[in-house]
Amino acid sequence: MKLSSLLLRSFATAVLFITVSSCSEDLDSSGVCAVLCPPIGGEVQNITVDAVSFDTTVQSLSGLGAETGLLLASRGDSLDTRVVIRFDSIVSRFTPVGDTAQDIKTVDSAYIQLRLDTLAIKGDGPFTIEAYDVDTTANDTSTVAVAALFRPDRFISSQDFARTDLHDTTKYYISNAVVLAKLQGGAQLRVGLRVTGATSAQIPIFSGESGRTPLLFFRATPDTVTKPLVVVPFSRTPTTDAIVAAHLTDYTVVVKGPPPAPAGVLAVGGLPTRRTYMRFVIPSSIIDSSTIVRATLLLNQISNPALDPTDTVLIVPQLVTAGRAVTDPVKAAQIIADLSGDTVRVVPGNSGLTNVELARALIAWHLQPPDSLPRAIVLKTVIEGISISPLEIRFSPIEDVVAALRPRLRISYTSRVPLRIP
Amino acid sequence: MRKLLVAIALATLPSLGEAQGALSLQGLGYPSGGMSARAEGTGTGVADFDPISLTTPASLASVGSTALFFQYSPEFRSVTAGSASAKTTTARFPLIVGVLPMGPRWTLGLSSSTFLDRSTETNLVRRQLVGDLVTDSVDVTERNKALGAINDVRLALSWAGSPKFRIGVGGHAFVGSNRISFSQLFPDSTRYISTSQTGRISYAGFAASAGLEFHPSRVIAFALAARKGGDLRAQEGDTTIGTARLPDHYSGSITFEGIPGVAVSARAAHDAWSSLSSLSSSNTKAFDAWDTGVGVEAAGPRVLSRLITLRAGARFRTLPFGFNGEKVSEKSFAAGIGAPLTRDRASFDFAIQHANRTAGSGVKERGVILSFGLRVSP
Numbered sequence: 001m002k003l004s005s006l007l008l009r010s011f012a013t014a015v016l017f018i019t020v021s022s023c024s025e026d027l028d029s030s031g032v033c034a035v036l037c038p039p040i041g042g043e044v045q046n047i048t049v050d051a052v053s054f055d056t057t058v059q060s061l062s063g064l065g066a067e068t069g070l071l072l073a074s075r076g077d078s079l080d081t082r083v084v085i086r087f088d089s090i091v092s093r094f095t096p097v098g099d100t101a102q103d104i105k106t107v108d109s110a111y112i113q114l115r116l117d118t119l120a121i122k123g124d125g126p127f128t129i130e131a132y133d134v135d136t137t138a139n140d141t142s143t144v145a146v147a148a149l150f151r152p153d154r155f156i157s158s159q160d161f162a163r164t165d166l167h168d169t170t171k172y173y174i175s176n177a178v179v180l181a182k183l184q185g186g187a188q189l190r191v192g193l194r195v196t197g198a199t200s201a202q203i204p205i206f207s208g209e210s211g212r213t214p215l216l217f218f219r220a221t222p223d224t225v226t227k228p229l230v231v232v233p234f235s236r237t238p239t240t241d242a243i244v245a246a247h248l249t250d251y252t253v254v255v256k257g258p259p260p261a262p263a264g265v266l267a268v269g270g271l272p273t274r275r276t277y278m279r280f281v282i283p284s285s286i287i288d289s290s291t292i293v294r295a296t297l298l299l300n301q302i303s304n305p306a307l308d309p310t311d312t313v314l315i316v317p318q319l320v321t322a323g324r325a326v327t328d329p330v331k332a333a334q335i336i337a338d339l340s341g342d343t344v345r346v347v348p349g350n351s352g353l354t355n356v357e358l359a360r361a362l363i364a365w366h367l368q369p370p371d372s373l374p375r376a377i378v379l380k381t382v383i384e385g386i387s388i389s390p391l392e393i394r395f396s397p398i399e400d401v402v403a404a405l406r407p408r409l410r411i412s413y414t415s416r417v418p419l420r421i422p
Numbered sequence: 423m424r425k426l427l428v429a430i431a432l433a434t435l436p437s438l439g440e441a442q443g444a445l446s447l448q449g450l451g452y453p454s455g456g457m458s459a460r461a462e463g464t465g466t467g468v469a470d471f472d473p474i475s476l477t478t479p480a481s482l483a484s485v486g487s488t489a490l491f492f493q494y495s496p497e498f499r500s501v502t503a504g505s506a507s508a509k510t511t512t513a514r515f516p517l518i519v520g521v522l523p524m525g526p527r528w529t530l531g532l533s534s535s536t537f538l539d540r541s542t543e544t545n546l547v548r549r550q551l552v553g554d555l556v557t558d559s560v561d562v563t564e565r566n567k568a569l570g571a572i573n574d575v576r577l578a579l580s581w582a583g584s585p586k587f588r589i590g591v592g593g594h595a596f597v598g599s600n601r602i603s604f605s606q607l608f609p610d611s612t613r614y615i616s617t618s619q620t621g622r623i624s625y626a627g628f629a630a631s632a633g634l635e636f637h638p639s640r641v642i643a644f645a646l647a648a649r650k651g652g653d654l655r656a657q658e659g660d661t662t663i664g665t666a667r668l669p670d671h672y673s674g675s676i677t678f679e680g681i682p683g684v685a686v687s688a689r690a691a692h693d694a695w696s697s698l699s700s701l702s703s704s705n706t707k708a709f710d711a712w713d714t715g716v717g718v719e720a721a722g723p724r725v726l727s728r729l730i731t732l733r734a735g736a737r738f739r740t741l742p743f744g745f746n747g748e749k750v751s752e753k754s755f756a757a758g759i760g761a762p763l764t765r766d767r768a769s770f771d772f773a774i775q776h777a778n779r780t781a782g783s784g785v786k787e788r789g790v791i792l793s794f795g796l797r798v799s800p
Contacts, residue, residue, distance in 0.1 A: 033544050
């Protein structure tokens with residue numbers, strides 16, 4: 001190969017390499033910014049304003065039985081909750097192996113398979129779980145009416161459990177005779193469960209909404225070759241609303257809850273579950289004309305030592321999306337949207353300052369006028385609608401006699417940087 | 423008194439685009455265009471005699487045949503400030519030219535070149551108190567990015583009355599825009615809202631230029647050129663946010679070809695950049711500046727039966743915009759080659775420049791600019 005040709009090829013290769021490598025720009029000269037880049041954005045301004053114009057505690061209207069969890073609890077004078085599981089339709093015929101279909105004449109090994117949240121069980125045991133027949137012609141969703149059915153003449157069965165006996169899947173055996181009588185009579189089997197014990201007991205059970213529904217198993221023949229029959233919970237009532245009926249296949253009855261927060265005090269969580277609704281008035285000079293980078297709701301937490309004061313409760317702010325037409329705070333507080341905001345971890349027994357981050361709410365309020373998006377939020381527990389917890393968090397309201405304890409809003413903002421020629 | 427306070431407050435307000443990140447990118451940017459790879463290889467000494475460069479319309483007449491020219495000029499830059507340093511790569515396409523001879527005397531040229539390039543990105547981390555003034559101290563990253571340039575689009579006409587004399591005139595439209603984005607980035611998106619602003623400043627202005635070339639003998643030639651600037655207007659959307667005069671420019675060149683196969687050229691130019699000061703809203707100061715260069719172009723070896731032209735030169739100039747009130751000076755040393763291709767129907771020019779820029783402070787900047795020029799005669 002001639003030297004000239006080699007030189008030309010080498011040069012062409014070098015040109016190609018440099019051309020390709022320089023095609024991707026790298027303009028970032030941040031390394032010398034300490035000297036060459038003056039700050040542009042200006043200082044962040046922080047102000048704290050009494051922006052909460054209205055606050056109240058409202059009930060969560062998620063619906064009886066809509067939660068994905070059930071709570072079976074007995075905690076002395078503080079808490080008594082029971083669980084109802086409805087088997088309104090029980091199969092009355094079966095087909096033995098190698099035989100034809102026939103009526104069920106015997107019931108053996110009847111049990112309800114419960115799926116427990118074993119990590120959340122409270123109490124050392126032993127526990128006694130009693131079953132009662134809670135079928136009634138009275139108002140079957142009335143707490144008073146259903147609670148009254150947990151009496152001796154309605155007693156079905158009882159089973160003792162040590163703490164170690166409670167597994168993720170636990171068999172609760174009930175009376176074979178009761179099941180046989182119900183299926184032969186074409187009656188509804190509505191089982192009410194109650195836990196008792198020498199010490200406090202709190203047993204979370206997964207409900208049908210979680211996909212881990214309680215199931216009734218029994219054998220129609222002693223012959224173990226034939227598989228046990230399985231009955232899925234079903235509710236015939238209410239006949240007018242299939243969705244509500246589906247929720248009522250299993251639900252929690254709160255016979256006694258912890259004492260509610262005093263009047264005027266804001267509450268989140270508890271039994272029955274509650275939310276705090278807050279409406280804001282924010283200076284337009286800030287929300288309309290500034291660039292908000294952070295907004296923090298400053299709340300004074302009031303200690304609630306009634307139940308598990310050292311447990312952790314997660315609270316999340318939600319944006320109220322109810323329009324101007326919804327004037328009732330109870331209803332408005334049900335029409336909410338997720339803010340994707342920070343979850344607040346609080347302990348019921350603590351007191352003092354609690355920060356709730358609301359920057360995303362202010363961004364939404366900046367984008368939409370108050371007529372279409374009210375300047376309001378709801379504080380709710382993260383587990384609301386998912387599980388049932390008796391823990392309640394309390395906060396000082398705007399009517400608090402001590403001004404420093406009232407809810408306030410701290411806003412951090414910057415001014416818009418003018419677009420100018422350098 | 424109140425108006426005075428407001429005026430002072432406005433003057434001290436920061437604005438988008440002030441963070442430039444390099445000495446050469448102060449103000450409206452770096453004057454990168456106007457020269458072909460051939461002219462850059464000679465330290466700009468030959469620019470006023472080069473039909474592809476835009477410094478004078480008179481030189482168009484020496485193009486010989488219809489030509490299209492395209493140039494790619496990436497710059498590899500490093501900036502040092504004390505122990506801190508930054509390295510960047512900027513891809514530029516500073517020159518595209520079309521020249522059309524119209525008979526033996528007249529030549530028409532249409533070209534576009536980068537007048538002031540402002541491509542930069544910086545990230546400045548600042549500690550800010552956001553929320554509680556005692557406990558909530560966070561690092562905020564200010565990201566500032568500017569892309570775009572003001573371009574010089576020229577339509578020029580040249581007349582060659584004789585081999586000794588050429589004259590030309592040109593009309594210039596200065597157009598372009600800077601796309602600016604500014605973001606304040608916070609570390610925790612659940613607590614803080616990062617902000618972002620974008621904007622676009624567009625520029626429009628006009629100028630006229632004229633030039634002449636005089637070749638009294640075969641060994642020496644002279645060139646003079648001038649450009650008179652008109653108004654340059656900066657707009658954001660429909661709103662005019664600044665006006666200034668485009669800088670007047672004049673230059674003079676000499677070339678000596680008394681040594682067979684060798685041409686030595688020198689050029690001196692002056693730009694009244696200070697006329698752009700009124701466009702600046704910050705403390706960035708524009709300076710009138712000299713731009714001088716000297717270079718040599720010589721016939722080199724034959725490679726694959728092609729005569730290679732070798733070039734070398736040096737250039738000294740002051741950049742338009744200062745840093746901290748000080749002028750930014752640039753010293754460049756350049757070398758290059760030129761080679762005909764495909765039976766002289768095309769040619770390839772390559773130049774490499776090494777530039778040192780200083781501003782009388784501790785900040786130093788070095789740039790290596792590679793220029794690849796391809797000329798095609800259809």
